[in-house]
Amino acid sequence: MCGRRVGQDYKIGFYLKTAKPGQDKKHLPKAEASQARDKSETYIIEYRPAMVRFASVAVVGSAMAGVASVAIAGSKADYQSGAVHAHIMARKMEHWKEEEQAGLMNSAQYPELGYTPCVNGFAAAIPGDSMNTFRCRNVDLYHFLPHTALGSSVGRGSSSWGWTSADGREFVVVGQMDGAAFAEITQEGKLSYLGRLPPYSVPNMWREIRVVNDLVVIGSEALGHGVQFLDLKKLLTLDPARPKTFAQSDLTGYWNGLPSGRAHNVVVNEERNYAVAVGAVGADARGQMIRPHDLPCGGGLIFLDISDPANITSPGCAGGDGYVHDAQCLVYRGPDARYHGRDICYGYNEDTLTIYDVTDKTGNVTNIISISDYPGATYVHQGAVNNDQWQEYLFLDDEYDEEFATVGPMARGLTTTHIFDIRDLEKPVYTGQYAGKTRGNDHNQYMHDGFLYQSNYGNGLSVLDVASVTSDPTGAGICEAGRFDIYPEDDEEVGGGRVRTSGTWSSYAKFQSGFILVHTIERGTFVVKMTSKECEKPASCSADNCMRALRASHIPGRLEESQQFCWDFTRRLNKDATKVPEYAAKACGSDPVQRVSSACACIPAPTVPVMTRTDTFRYWPTLYPTPTAS
Template identity: 30%
Template sequence: MSRTLQRPISIGLTIAMALALAVLSPKPAHAHDSCAIAQPAATGLLGSVLAAVNVFASILPTAEAACPDKYEGVDVKLTRDWLDEDEEEAGEAAGPRSNASKANPNSDAPPTFAPCRNGMAADFFPCDGVDMLSHVSHAELGTVFVNDIWGWTDPQSGKDYALVGSSTGTVFVDISDAKRPDVLGKLPTASTFGGSSWRDIKVYADHAYVVSEHTNHGVQVFDLTRLRDWDGTYTTYDMDAWYTGHGSAHNININEDTGFLYSVGAGPFGAPYEVTVDEPSSAAGVYDAAGASFGPAPTEEGLTGDFAIVDAESGLGSEGCDVLVDFPAGAIAIADRGGCVFTEKAKNAQDAGAIAIVIVDNQPGPPANLGGTDDSITIPAVRVSQHDGAIIKDGLDASGGISAKDETGPDCGTGLHMIDINDPKDPTYAGCFDDHGYIHDTQCVVYDGPDANYQGREICFNSNGIAYELEGRNYVSIVDVTDKSNPVSLSRLEYDGSGYSHQGWLTEDKRWFLHGDEGDEFLAGVNTTTRVWDVSDLTAPFVHQVFVNDTTSIDHNLYTKGDRVYASNYTTGLRIYDASDIAGAGISEIAYFDVYPENDNPTFEGGTWSNYPYFSQENVVAVGSIDRGLFILKPRGGRG
């Protein structure tokens, strides 16, 4: 074991990690206060799971009531639960661990190496044709929840590094000796409020670019060559540059051939509106405010009036969830968050004669947009932070106004937000495409596929999930982004059996787009399903094959390399598909390593989020495990 992983896990570290997990455990959604799934009429298991899934809810607001994180059921294992407790605590002093390596006791086999034998690795992980080279636990990574993963090969030294996304930042792991990895340290998240479960990482010109659904996270830029100077201790790194043209983002893709980064599912940085309190109030000043998905948006000219707390003297509370009593018509209403949906508060204020409503948050952190839909609302609604709201209320009686800020970042909605990173440490805004609404993931390439009309053009292939619902608004879309100031939609198609259009990747010849839908397994009750799109005509793609595996888990991220497909499928782990006869027989499974042996349920309770198969080391694949950390795997022979 390497010197970083040699250290026994101290009781203090374990306790600290457990406390961190308790602090970071999912809370009611703060960034958007809604579930992406419209609350179903179903009850029992169906109703419970649908109510729990919180997929990028800024796009489909529902009730303000607590909307649990979809990863609420994850049971994190900080240390290696697959090893005997005494072996785990003993560290390298115990020598090669027979549970893992099954090697000769006198060998120098690495302690966490476990070949796949008779369908199992370490007598714990189901497998077929894939060996475990090493496992790095959450405690060693300094994490409590792992999400995305990417990689980097140092062009100078040839070393391979895994870039491991987590709820608290990005961890750098040297896997050059894949059986003895070194954990170098972490780049902490740029923000700590909002959607902590999501982080995404890509690499360009020896720099890592990191986004998160944390509010106001922006794009972190980190010079990976700094890892060459690692001093052997767990290091906390700082970022080298920070792009704040957007705030949160769900995902990014980088076209390394052009030097353009594409953020998707992004939100604004900061708050686009402001609440002004006039002198002589003790609260006089300007306060950031977020907007709403209902009612008219505040204008730059704004509106002014006296502020009035709803129901302050009525005995009904200050949440505005009932008919307002003695509210002064023409005033700006102030209501506390909680008790009912945002639209109900706004409608009650409007019916009482308010010209606008300010909703005060009941959780710490920057303000986030108000979700909900009600076409009858005709007054603006904004949200201020808990901190600012308390100051404003303490300063009443007062007058003031609500307005849009004069200067905000580019408004790309939740589509393609294009960033020029040709100067890696100076990312600059390049363009937008929002005609298709929310884009969940994308792959952008200089096209050299079979459609001669678009060869040499820069084309983005998008997983365009609008609604988590069976046969809902889910699309695969293709956009020409060669001219960043005038991107052009080439096609946008729905498909049968959709649940949530999630992610996909092109084959190397760019004839096929392999696409995963994150909702169909649960919503339709089908086995793990991958759709193979024929994209030889970019204006008329169609589904060539629907590959239904014999597994039951939900699929997440997949990547192609040569004629192999590496799919991270939550509770059934890494699955490897053969795509050598994709035009004929289609794809089929040839190997797997299940990092979540507990079950194969179509849930988000654990397993693998993503993988990275592009290291310089042949057939080495890094696999992120939500609940167990990092696995370094190697398919055998022709399997990989």
């Protein structure tokens, strides 16, 4: 069981009051407290009850019978207290500090790259340069610009989104540590930098971006940041020869009713025209973290009425399941007739998938439809339904199961996408998973026209054909239609990648032109385009002498030796005939490279070994370091 209380009020939710240094800690009106912005203020927490309603007793528990609901990275109490969240944040910052010290965060070192086709599995943007040669399939590179060419003095990319104007022009908004950059994608697929919006707060790696109609919504973990709103039609008249830095006065709207002005993510419902701030945690004047369950709304869903962008208000929040890391909020259309037409939010809540009915956004009442978990749940991060017009299945990524889970393909560090049957919203069923071929963390994924576009950190962009899930929800029929690996630095690692938070943070694939934005942490922004959406077909194999030599089952260990050789050999752009083993060179004749390559396509790939775990969950200090622009 998930440990939620059913059949009685589940009271959480808090009222924030402030007192300035030297003043008595007097109570302030709620509206005044929520708008207070003095960074020297001390935050005082007062308990205020809230109501949580569950759809039924039966829905509270594991989505898979017999599976314990306590996630791998920590106990239930660790998630509820915010300890796991603090661990994840600090772990990432520690890794990014290592990258900075290694020089990887200096985006000026990465050159601008032009159109490069994907040929035989590689896009060699700079021939002979392994750091600018990208593994690929069915995806061509059109353009790359480093963060420095997109106006940033610091770089360190994060979220991104796209916008198409009424006349069909295509624009991107990309997050960086020192703000958000705006660029247009030309008809040739090139990025044309137009300007930027600074944070007008402290720099911070976490900057999340969404677009609703013509309005961009920008949130951040930065103290005092709030939620920024800008009318993107302002981009239409900008001159790329004179990029514009938007002032605070240029903002169409601004809302700062967040604890400490920070939120981990922002979400929008385009159809109903509202926004949601999620994961709003806080820190006091000393930088000491305030636990999510000691905050207004518990770090849950905070609804924003944006019908008048110049006067944004919050009608209420839903904090009944605590911290929400990300969410997808949609008008429900699907087989569960009880909820047809209602506002539903699918919450990715660190250790569970939590489905909310948010039709009533007023007050501080949480209506929870169901709470579900799955084997190896570690850090439930983000996800997407298979079809927002008919919501039957949901794809979920767990950011840290590849690192900590010891079950399923996650134990080998393989990027794993989890699948839920949500045809009964009150009783979701965990049906299976899809595992990638290489090691790496998954991060963000979005559906478009039946394909799932994933940004999987060091593995780059992966495009999955998930149409089969409605007939086979185990995931066995899912296949990869395309890929573009934007992080060659880890390609030589065991398992073909590294389980670390390097590489791509996000992607956007909804442009009518077919151009896909892939935004990265270290380098900058890629524009790519698919040439085909066909999955790989099984190789046509014939048992000739070359094949027999590689398989040679009568020789102990020969198949395993050939598997490892083929794995290494076929992953090389320039295949060296001298690397072909003598037994294969003799059997494969006068053109060993070509014949061995063909034969290797018929040799099963070696099994990626179970990953050695050298780190376990640790209690990190509760201080959130404030990043600097150095």
